[in-house]
Amino acid sequence: MNKEWKLAELPKEEYVKELSKQPNVPLLITQLLAQRGVKTLPEARNYFRPTLEKLHDPFLMKDMDVAVARLTIAIEKGERILFYGDYDADGTTAVALYMHFFRSVYNNVDYYIPDKYAEGYGVSERGIDYAHTTNCQLIISLDCGITSFEAIDAANRRNIDFIVCDHHQVGEELPKATAVLNPQREDCNYPFKGLSGCGVGFKLLQGFCQKHGIDPTPLWSHLDLVALGTACDVVPMVDENRVLCHQGVSYLKKTKKAGLLALFSSLKLDQNNITLNDLAYSLGPVINAAGRVAHAQYAASILSTEDPKEAKELAVELNRLNGLRRKYDQQNTEEAFTLGEEEKDNSILVLYKEDWHKGVLGIVASKCVAQFGKPTICLTHSRGEVTGSVRSTDNFDIHELLTDCDDLLDKFGGHTSAAGLSLKEENLSAFKERVIDKVDKKMNGKEFVSFRNIDLKVNLADINLSVANILQQMKPFGHENEIPVFLAEKVKVTDTPRVLKDKHLKFNIVQHEGDQALSVIAFNQVEKLEVITTSVFDILFKLEINEFRGNKTLQLNCVDIKKSENE
Structure with missing residues (x-):
């Protein structure tokens, strides 16, 4: 599955100018606010003060x-x-x-x-x-x-x-x-x-x-x-x-x-x-x-x-019970991966095992999407029917697919990327055949995509503790008000990266000669070591503040890395 970086459009300049009338507010903060639908100074004050009134x-x-x-x-x-x-x-x-x-x-x-x-x-x-x-x-x-x-x-x-x-x-x-x-x-x-x-x-x-x-x-x-x-x-x-x-x-x-x-x-x-x-x-x-x-x-x-x-x-x-849930999750995921390997050439995975636990199939399907890079349907037998969960990639509408198969289903519901369904066991073979055929025709050889959504492209020289403190005040973050993700292009490491626990990376970067180096932590990205040590690279990151014994320091939490183009 292709992990595609997707940079959001810059907001309308008129909104940014209006928000910039507030003194001492960095440009990237006003841009973030405008992107999130905040257009005026009163709206900005409401955003930063979510009171009961x-x-x-x-x-x-x-x-x-x-x-x-x-x-x-x-x-x-x-x-x-x-x-x-x-x-x-x-x-x-x-x-x-x-x-x-x-x-x-x-x-x-x-x-x-x-x-x-x-x-x-x-x-x-x-x-x-x-x-x-x-x-x-x-x-x-x-x-x-x-x-x-x-x-x-x-x-x-x-x-x-x-x-x-x-x-x-x-x-x-x-x-x-x-x-x-x-x-x-x-x-x-x-x-x-x-x-x-x-x-x-x-x-x-x-x-x-x-x-x-x-x-x-x-x-x-x-x-x-x-x-x-x-x-x-x-x-x-x-x-x-x-x-x-x-x-x-x-x-x-x-x-x-x-x-x-x-x-x-x-x-x-x-x-x-x-x-x-x-x-x-x-x-x-x-x-x-x-x-x-x-x-x-x-x-x-x-x-x-x-x-x-x-x-x-x-x-x-x-x-x-949560320990039991994790046990079912691990057990069913391992079995799903085995079945997925056998069917990985199909455009969509339809995986069925009658003794899987229904309560964890959404989690298992999500892990299969990450593992195999394609939509996955995980099914089990429950209360006399076949039932389960579906998870998809960012560029494939699973709800539309199920709608095209509604004559084979007893019921289904959900949205574009996640759904639940149930059907009679005698319809399982026909259902599997149809969804594979429809996905084949829909994708026509195109690759499934997972998007890395990016809020803003920034210069590292504009990143500092003041910006990070303002971002902290933009909480609570969540769906449709996600933690901002920034893109910095053509950066390079300033020292030898450290490998932590054989899977994490810790290193310092600069974007231009003479800039102050910024600390980066990249969890579960040890495979990017060669990229950062042999080339100039682009980095996606979230901004964090570390506090130790009263001292606050800035840290970039790395989301993804790739080699810079034209380098």
């Missing part, structure tokens, strides 16, 4: 007034309310948010998390049965429900009302719920469409507080959970999500929630220095492991509990 009015969301009114009636009548959450980190944090909030407001509540394998995605009829047998009159779904037509119809037949809080794509029809909160609705004029499922649930609680004049301060204290759910889901880190995550991380640093403290301890995370990366790449996998290999009830329980002893026991169990 920047949250949108929840009643701008379609059906919010109806949802708050129905929730109010339930509380006034003493009805039992069930919070129904999805089995991933977004759904379980949303359930925990509701359980913590309602402890101080109303105690006739319960929650339900479906079994991923026995019940599948969305609201299940088993969940409706549970609500009926426990005498619930209102269900609030969190991070699911927008496509649960049959289950919500079943709830209606049992006189159970439904409020849907979801953020997934909306079809032509809506479920027959009392209220459907989803900014993706075509008839919803809410100004931000990118909330997580937990974020949509939070807006309902914000609306409830606002309607009844309740001091929102206790609600703000639960932004730690909203930040966790948002960081673990692939949602854009812009607009309201930046506010929720920026504020949420500050609450995480002082949280007293027993479950979060137990997870910090078990993962050896420093609470005082917790970051969004810690949430997405340390806490997130542990929380998601429960739903992947056992039951997400464990995750919802630890996030909801107030008992330190229970939290500690659950943290031990979650770490055990």
Whole structure:
């Protein structure tokens, strides 16, 4: 697979000039801001100060007034309310948010998390049965429900009302719920469409507080959970999500929630220095492991509990499940690589083994794409059908491919680079044959591509601690507000590079004679040693600040290297 460097277009000069009216702001910072949609000085101030005042009015969301009114009636009548959450980190944090909030407001509540394998995605009829047998009159779904037509119809037949809080794509029809909160609705004029499922649930609680004049301060204290759910889901880190995550991380640093403290301890995370990366790449996998290999009830329980002893026991169990997840991941990946070697001449890999673990197949497919440089479908046998995950390269639309095969599939869903699917076993051979044929025709000998996205081309002389400090203030970073990647052309090493642990490189570079050398760390790029020692080269990097004993130094974290052209 070709790793193609893709330099973003420079923003409009008029926006850069406007932002440059702020004194002492380097040009590359104003260019970065303009690239990210910041066009005026007031917008820049909002960007750097993601405060709670920047949250949108929840009643701008379609059906919010109806949802708050129905929730109010339930509380006034003493009805039992069930919070129904999805089995991933977004759904379980949303359930925990509701359980913590309602402890101080109303105690006739319960929650339900479906079994991923026995019940599948969305609201299940088993969940409706549970609500009926426990005498619930209102269900609030969190991070699911927008496509649960049959289950919500079943709830209606049992006189159970439904409020849907979801953020997934909306079809032509809506479920027959009392209220459907989803900014993706075509008839919803809410100004931000990118909330997580937990974020949509939070807006309902914000609306409830606002309607009844309740001091929102206790609600703000639960932004730690909203930040966790948002960081673990692939949602854009812009607009309201930046506010929720920026504020949420500050609450995480002082949280007293027993479950979060137990997870910090078990993962050896420093609470005082917790970051969004810690949430997405340390806490997130542990929380998601429960739903992947056992039951997400464990995750919802630890996030909801107030008992330190229970939290500690659950943290031990979650770490055990995460270890099991890693074992399945490693085992299934090794087997997938073996199968992939046998089929590496095909334009797309369709890999099937009936005893693979369904919960890790997305991870396995991603690793196969990296290993073989082509789209990969990993499938296993589960609940009487063939099911699995698809991952693709940056220049091939996997969703379009599956749409062309919908007559062979029982169901599928996703987007251009990732999807899930299921089909009958008797259709597997025909499906494999068709996708290979269609990819052959679509690519017609062209190479699959993975893009290295670059924000700006820079001169190393313009890189300094002041720039790095301003970049730190651009956090939180995430999807659609990524950590900036810079390109410096025609650089060379100033000394002998060091090889660390046989796989990393550490060296110093300059771009022009007389410049101050800058330190570079290149993780897992030992194969680039010959390039940097025998030629002038181009480097992609992220800017970091190292702090040791109070001293701050600049470091370039290398993303990629290639030999400079015309050298």
